Amino acid sequence: MSIFDFFKRRAEPIATPAEKERMRINSMVLAKAMETTNPSLKRVDLVPYEPPAGVVPAAKLKSVMAMDSTPYDYLNLTGFSGGFPGYPYLADLSQRAEYRKMVSRLAEEMTRKWIEIKTVGDDDKSEKVAQLNDALKRYKVRELFRQAAEDDGYFGRGQIYIEVTAPRGTIASDDPAELASPLFLAKEKIAKGSLVALRKVEAVWTYPGVYQSTNPLKADYYKPQEWFVMGQSVHHSRMLMFVSREVPDMLKAAYNFGGLSLSQIAEPYVNNWLRTRNSVGDLVHSFSLSILKTNMQSTLSGAADPSLFLRADLFNQVRDNRGLMMVDKDSEEIDQINTPLSGVNELQAQAQEQMASVSSIPLVVLLGITPSGLNASSDGEIRVFYDYVKGQQESIYQDNLKKVLDIIQLSEFGEIDPDITFEFVPLYEMSxxxxxxxxxxxxxxxxxxxxxxxxxxxxxxxxxxxxxxxxxxxxxxxxxxxxxxxxxxxxxxxxxxxx
Incomplete structure (x- = not known):
């Protein structure tokens, strides 16, 4: 090829009529239309839980974290559905009315009627019973147990610290050696008048110290023998644990030895309810769709025509049931399509019912919605709910309450009376x-x-x-x-x- 051929102008290909009529969408217009795309759901991998700075002493952090033998890589490779979302995220969920209503309502029902102290035998122990009832109020046991149930619902674990005076006269929280020692239920360890207070501690401020994760045949398998509370080592006998939804052993370390929170379980149902509620609101707000037929020749031919969106913005600003819409009689037309709204209320109600079902709380209790229809009643659902609450009381309250009563008896009487016991007061009241x-x-x-x-x-x-x-x-x-x-x-x- 000669140098003259290089400078020769090449002939442009002749476009066919079909190619000339082909649509060409400008990239700017396409980007503008894609600004409102929905974000995709992000999968959460199972990762080791790392406590905030200061919870575990810096010198012990590496050795304490090394006890976690969970095969995280293996679990994530096998398609594990998700991990622990973290306490900051769960704390953020607790601000939503839907989660707070579920958790607080269940905690309130578990402590609403509370307990009745009873005695066995023919001896008159009414004075002891009255003194124990006064002590339960003085130490705010009922309120603390309600708060522990709320922490269990929000974070998957509730804890109550038992503050006592050591035999040598020091407060346990000011004595590192006393904090690290077991709290035996004996008058030699808990002297008369030694109980100082009971205090709730949120899960984010604690982390397990020593625990055994190698031999499932041992009694202490995945059971922490101590807890780090903002740098202090506390023996496990001084911390009351409240976990209603335990996770399998291989997940306990990742969940900071807590369980599944009610917020985490209910999150898909709450998200579905929120999405449905917003969609119904948007549908009612814009059930009437207006179609503006205008000149889009330049836009569909590939040119960047900003006047198209300016025209759409002007149309939306003056669009109203009481407004006046003016269009070009030669190049524009308006059509209107109304979306039928029948059945929307049933879809919204079903999403709300699903949100209530995961919490095991009837709609009439959770939301105050009574059933509709002839002779409709919620008595059956309420009785089933009360049975569920009683099971929760016996599951996470029974042992902890027995220990608290024994400690109070040692502090009040100097001994534990085996004839003193308690029962949960039934929630159902007959007319x-x-x-x-x-x-x-x-x-x-x-x-x-x-x-x-x-x-x-x-x-x-x-x-x-x-x-x-x-x-x-x-x-x-x-x-x-x-x-x-x-x-x-x-x-x-x-x-x-x-x-």
Whole structure:
């Protein structure tokens, strides 16, 4: 090829009519249209939990973290669905009304009726019972247990620290040697008057110290024997643990030896509810779709035409049910499409019900929504919910309450009375009509027993007087009471003596 051929102008290819009519979208216009794309969901890998600075002493951090033998890489490679979101993220979720309503409502129900201290045997221990009730109020045990249940719902773990005076007279939180020693339930360790306070500690400020993760046959397998609380080593017997939804052993280290929080479990359902609620709101706000038919020749031919979006902005600004829309009669037209709204309320209600179902709280309790329909009632759902609450009380409260009562007895009496126990007060309350029907049935049964000589009237009288739910409670009993004996009448005045 000669140098003259290089400078020759090459002939442009001739475009066919079909190619000339082909659409060409400018990249600027495409970028403008893609500004409102939805963000994709991000998968959370399972990673080792790292406590905030200061929780674990810097000199011990490396050795403490080395005890974590969880195969994180293996779990993530096998398609593990997600890991611990972290306490800052869970704390952020606790600010939303949906999560707070679930967690706080369940915690309130678990402590609403609280407990009743009872005694076994015939000895009168009413003074001890009254003193224990006063101590429970003084140490705010009920309030602290409610807060621990809330921490369990928000973060997956609640903890209460037991503050006592050491045998040598020092406060345990000021004595590192005392903090690291076991808290035995004995009068030699917990002397009379030594209980100082009970304090709630959030999970973010604690991290397990020594725990055994090599032999599943041992009793201390994945059970921390000490806790680091802002640099201080605390024996596990001084910390009450509240975990209602434990995770498998291989995940305990990643979850800071806590469990699944109610917020983490409910998050997909709450997100679905929020998305549905916002979508319904957007649908109602813009159920009427307007179509503006205008000249888009330059835009579809590949040119950057900013006037198109300016025209759209002008259209949206004056668009209103009471507004006046003006269009070019030669090059523009307007069509309107209305979206049907039937069935939208059912979709929104279903999303709300799913959010309530994951928390095991009925809608009437969680949101105050009563069932609709003829003879509709929530009594069955409420009773099932109360059974669930009772199971939660016995699961995460029973052992901790027993330990607190034993410590209070040592501090108040100097000993633990084995005849003193407690029961959770039932949450369900019968109506006056139901109570009257029960009393009527009991009275009919007592009458049959008395007629057949199985019981005597004094037995029934004594039962009524000793029943705290009876209207005749504390009725004064008489040893010489006889139902068959006629009451003695006053003798009539002697007419002769009166003369």
């Amino acid at each position: 006056k009509k139901e109570l009257s029907e029960i009393r009527k049935a009991d009275a009919d049964t007592d009458a049959v027993y008395i007629d057949h000589g199985v019981l005597g009237p004094e037995d029934v009288r004594e039962r009524l007087a000793s029943d705290p739910d009876s209207p005749y409670h504390a009725l004064e009993l008489s040893d010489d009471f006889d139902a068959d004996e006629e009451p003695e009448k006053d003798a009539p005045d002697d007419p002769a003596g009166s003369s």
